[in-house]
Amino acid sequence: MSGARRSAARPVRKEVTFSREEWARSRELFESIKDGFGYTTYMKFAREMLMHGSVHTTHVITDPAKIRPEIARIGNNINQIAHVANATGTLTSDQYDTLVQGLGRVESILNDLFTKTADQGWQ
Numbered sequence: 254m255s256g257a258r259r260s261a262a263r264p265v266r267k268e269v270t271f272s273r274e275e276w277a278r279s280r281e282l283f284e285s286i287k288d289g290f291g292y293t294t295y296m297k298f299a300r301e302m303l304m305h306g307s308v309h310t311t312h313v314i315t316d317p318a319k320i321r322p323e324i325a326r327i328g329n330n331i332n333q334i335a336h337v338a339n340a341t342g343t344l345t346s347d348q349y350d351t352l353v354q355g356l357g358r359v360e361s362i363l364n365d366l367f368t369k370t371a372d373q374g375w376q
Contacts, residue, residue, distance in 0.1 A: 269299075320362055327355040 271279060283298045292298040334352055338344045 320366065324359055324362060327359055331355050 280295075283292065283295055286292070287298060290298075290301075292301070331352055334344070334348045338348065
């Protein structure tokens with residue numbers, strides 16, 4: 254054995270070489286997903302990719318900042334209605350209609366977002 258101790262569970266050791274560009278891309282991919290998938294080391298990430306295979310990256314085609322203000326406005330209206338309804342124990346038909354319209358608008362915004370993404374193809 255050369256220097257490094259080998260695990261009884263993993264006695265085979267292989268070396269992989271990268272160009273500078275390949276290494277940069279590989280590290281970039283590792284850094285971008287390590288926290289979401291719990292990879293604490295590059296070795297765990299590399300082993301998982303070699304054994305199970307593929308990485309799918311989804312890019313949202315719109316800037317969330319463009320839809321955030323409208324969704325925030327709708328959310329504020331819903332919260333105000335909920336506060337009054339909780340305080341009084343009642344909900345008027347106008348308040349109910351506003352809630353349904355607001356939730357419908359949020360659903361429409363999100364559907365439009367996903368329809369545009371699907372039309373342009375998931376990346």
